Amino acid sequence: MARLKSVLLVDFDNIFAATGMAMVDTLPNWLLWLADGALSEKGQRRKFVSKRVYWNSQYDVHREAFKAAGFDTFDCRAHAKTKIASGKSSADIVITMDAIELRHTMRGIDEMVILTTDSDFVPVVNRLQLAGLRVVTAGKETDPTYQLYSEHADGVIHIGALKAAFDYERAPRKWYRLRSDPPVIAPLRQQAERRSPLMKKVRDAVRVEKANGTPGAVQQIRLAAEIVMQLGARTPDQPLPRNKVIRALEGVEGFQTKYGNRIKPWLGQKNFKTLMRKLSQENPDIEVTELADKTVRIVCRVRGPRGRRGRMVGVPSPLGPPPKKPSRNVPDEASEAAPQPVDGKTNGKAPEKVIDGSADKPANKQDEKPSAAETRVDASAAAD
Incomplete structure (x- = not known):
């Protein structure tokens, strides 16, 4: 060797x-x-x-x-x-x-x-x-x-x-x-x-697909596009190596690079280049550019807020479950209702005092400020 x-x-x-x-x-x-x-x-x-x-x-x-x-x-x-x-x-x-x-x-x-x-x-x-x-x-x-x-x-x-x-x-x-x-x-x-967090997401997604039945061609391409986007989210706007993309796609059921077991390679596509172009059609954020040496340059454009390491912030993973909405504790209308008095009492408790702020406030603008006539009368009285 x-x-x-x-x-x-x-x-x-x-x-x-x-x-x-x-x-x-x-x-x-x-x-x-x-x-x-x-x-x-x-x-x-x-x-x-x-x-x-x-x-x-x-x-x-x-x-x-x-x-x-x-x-x-x-x-x-x-x-x-x-x-x-x-x-x-x-x-x-x-x-x-x-x-x-x-x-x-x-x-x-x-x-x-x-x-x-x-x-x-x-x-x-x-x-x-x-x-x-x-x-x-x-x-x-x-x-x-x-x-x-x-x-x-x-x-x-x-x-x-x-x-x-x-x-x-x-x-x-x-x-x-x-x-x-x-x-x-x-x-x-x-x-x-x-273990790699990405491959864990891939395994979870594959288990979901298996639970729903054998994935068809459309599901395979959609899952492959999501995996490539997750891989590109680590280094956004940077070229992805070919071998790294292939390693990530090996988690998709039915993916292989050579013909065997009566299964076509590259998820039914002609070659790696054709598969990447198919994934680009599925997700336009996957940019595939053919270079002068007939190879392809793969770049994932990750949009949205990013953290210090360039990863997405606050955007859920397409491979993971949807985020759980925070449950709001909505009080029951019965508990919000005022207690009904029973025999002069409120369910055995003393009724709470209701403080009305309107008693301390002036009823209208005339109470708040004296009129001009009253001001003149008070001034003449003070002069006498």
């Missing part, structure tokens, strides 16, 4: 803060763990055609260790005095530029491993996937970054697994196998791995 041609970009400041000095001391171990196929498709081994590490100037003391492991090192010191004083660097923008540049200049690469837990790299992940690259990132189990990258990246190395890889050793090869077993991924600290 041919090895994956991979590029490794390490955000040292970010990973070092989560793992500590053991990351440097056990550098050959976790590199071998990645090379032996950790978080790769079918445990396929990797061949790193380029390895780069980015750090602030204070970590330049580790240059020799990374040079010995075949890394190109980059000092990404900040330029603003305020950022220098706070220990920040410009590594994020440098990694972004290098990732896009390597995608265009290096031929034949299959995968890019961006070892960082910084959520700012989500747009970078999406752009690399548009080029057909497989993207692997890192994430912390204790904060939302692992779940976030699980929705966008093709593979996520959680920090617990990376720490376990510090003690990794290649298992001996069996005599009847060409290679040793792929490395074992340490389980998450949580009891169960978090």
Whole structure:
């Protein structure tokens, strides 16, 4: 089996803060763990055609260790005095530029491993996937970054697994196998791995369709359009990678990319491009543009108020149940009615006093202000 041609970009400041000095001391171990196929498709081994590490100037003391492991090192010191004083660097923008540049200049690469837990790299992940690259990132189990990258990246190395890889050793090869077993991924600290919220909505929608009977062609196209819109709501007005759309549509019953079991692929459409155009007719907010290389660019125009992360605010999901209207406690007319007196009493209770404010107020404007004639009489009396 041919090895994956991979590029490794390490955000040292970010990973070092989560793992500590053991990351440097056990550098050959976790590199071998990645090379032996950790978080790769079918445990396929990797061949790193380029390895780069980015750090602030204070970590330049580790240059020799990374040079010995075949890394190109980059000092990404900040330029603003305020950022220098706070220990920040410009590594994020440098990694972004290098990732896009390597995608265009290096031929034949299959995968890019961006070892960082910084959520700012989500747009970078999406752009690399548009080029057909497989993207692997890192994430912390204790904060939302692992779940976030699980929705966008093709593979996520959680920090617990990376720490376990510090003690990794290649298992001996069996005599009847060409290679040793792929490395074992340490389980998450949580009891169960978090599932994508989008795929949960897809599964719920599919269950509803099954309860109503086998979905027909019209229901399948309508459900597929809703799934693509939900996928595009994560990154509105941004291109959607083809493989990510296909993964989301796999939740639709009857969807497949190849002919089999007497079922036509692409929900009865000719190919992926034709299916996307059909979904665009179903929902005009799905914009499909054919590019010069005969591929299609898919963008979802999400309209309405959005939160800080660009997601819709106050707009219910088309895949979920309709929002429940708040129940208003309308008092019964009988309870609003005045109590009827019984034998001089009101249901055994003393009748409440009714305070009429009209007694304290003047009856009319003449009571409120004396007339001009009365004013003259009072003035003459005072003069006498």
